[in-house]
Amino acid sequence: MADVSVRRGRNTLLGGVQWSVELDERWVVLGPNGAGKTTLLRLAGAEMHPTEGTVHLLGEQLGRVDVFELRPRIGLCSAALAARVPAQEKVVDVVVSAGYAVLGRWREDYDELDTGRALELLAALGVDHLGDRLFGTLSEGERKRVLIARALMTDPEMLLLDEPAAGLDLGGREDLVARLSELALDPDAPAMVLVTHHVEEIPPGFTHALLLREGGVVAQGLLDEVITAENLSATFGQDLDLQKAGDRFFARRRV
Numbered sequence: 001m002a003d004v005s006v007r008r009g010r011n012t013l014l015g016g017v018q019w020s021v022e023l024d025e026r027w028v029v030l031g032p033n034g035a036g037k038t039t040l041l042r043l044a045g046a047e048m049h050p051t052e053g054t055v056h057l058l059g060e061q062l063g064r065v066d067v068f069e070l071r072p073r074i075g076l077c078s079a080a081l082a083a084r085v086p087a088q089e090k091v092v093d094v095v096v097s098a099g100y101a102v103l104g105r106w107r108e109d110y111d112e113l114d115t116g117r118a119l120e121l122l123a124a125l126g127v128d129h130l131g132d133r134l135f136g137t138l139s140e141g142e143r144k145r146v147l148i149a150r151a152l153m154t155d156p157e158m159l160l161l162d163e164p165a166a167g168l169d170l171g172g173r174e175d176l177v178a179r180l181s182e183l184a185l186d187p188d189a190p191a192m193v194l195v196t197h198h199v200e201e202i203p204p205g206f207t208h209a210l211l212l213r214e215g216g217v218v219a220q221g222l223l224d225e226v227i228t229a230e231n232l233s234a235t236f237g238q239d240l241d242l243q244k245a246g247d248r249f250f251a252r253r254r255v
């Protein structure tokens with residue numbers, strides 16, 4: 001992204017963003033509510049265009065490429081997408097149908113190869129036993145994992161995860177963080193961008209961070225250089241204390 005701004009009326013959702021993600025990098029985007037994280041991810045997912053500046057995705061420039069050709073190369077997992085999955089959809093079909101860029105199993109013929117791959121991905125995320133269940137009957141944590149499997153189904157070159165741990169209990173969060181860590185450490189995995197509000201949710205193996213506040217970048221670069229008490233305090237507008245235990249981060253208000 002070069003000099004990227006997104007404006008709606010008088011609101012600047014993002015301003016003057018310079019950012020690049022290489023294919024072997026795993027980025028976490030951190031910031032408070034309303035900072036512009038989802039807007040940034042929607043640009044990265046070819047779901048919207050910038051008001052100013054240019055966005056290049058996987059070698060193509062937004063505005064000069066057919067986004068319908070670009071989107072299958074990008075795996076996206078977000079609450080907005082989760083809300084569009086029909087509750088009556090069978091879990092394995094939620095994953096398989098990603099290959100056809102459709103939601104809901106209509107009349108497409110999926111071959112056995114696709115079903116096999118979907119089950120493999122569900123297994124990698126620990127939810128293959130749910131393949132025959134209806135999506136609407138799953139818990140929040142199970143849904144998140146199914147949607148990550150779905151996002152991986154097309155073998156994307158870039159994986160975008162918008163708050164994948166939101167709404168999960170402690171065990172569910174820890175389990176998801178461990179699975180995302182495995183994915184992050186896999187050299188064959190796609191480039192990854194994960195949006196979160198919490199440093200505790202940064203999976204080991206993530207390499208870079210971008211901190212956003214009120215549509216502007218506070219800091220970006222190598223994870224350990226960016227995730228500091230000083231940068232977090234500036235991002236969240238509070239005096240925060242940061243601790244690192246092993247390869248995990250923990251933050252709280254300084255007392």
Ligand SMILES: Nc1ncnc2c1ncn2[C@@H]1O[C@H](COP(=O)(O)OP(=O)(O)OP(=O)(O)O)[C@@H](O)[C@H]1O
Nearest residue numbers: 008009011013031032033034035036037038039040
């Ligand atoms: N169409 C719009 N018109 C005006 N303002 C908008 C529009 N869409 C989003 N915004 C505002 O832009 C800001 C950034 O929104 P965005 O969803 O990107 O934030 P976020 O960092 O993902 O927030 P959260 O953590 O709460 O999900 C918010 O203040 C939001 O209210």
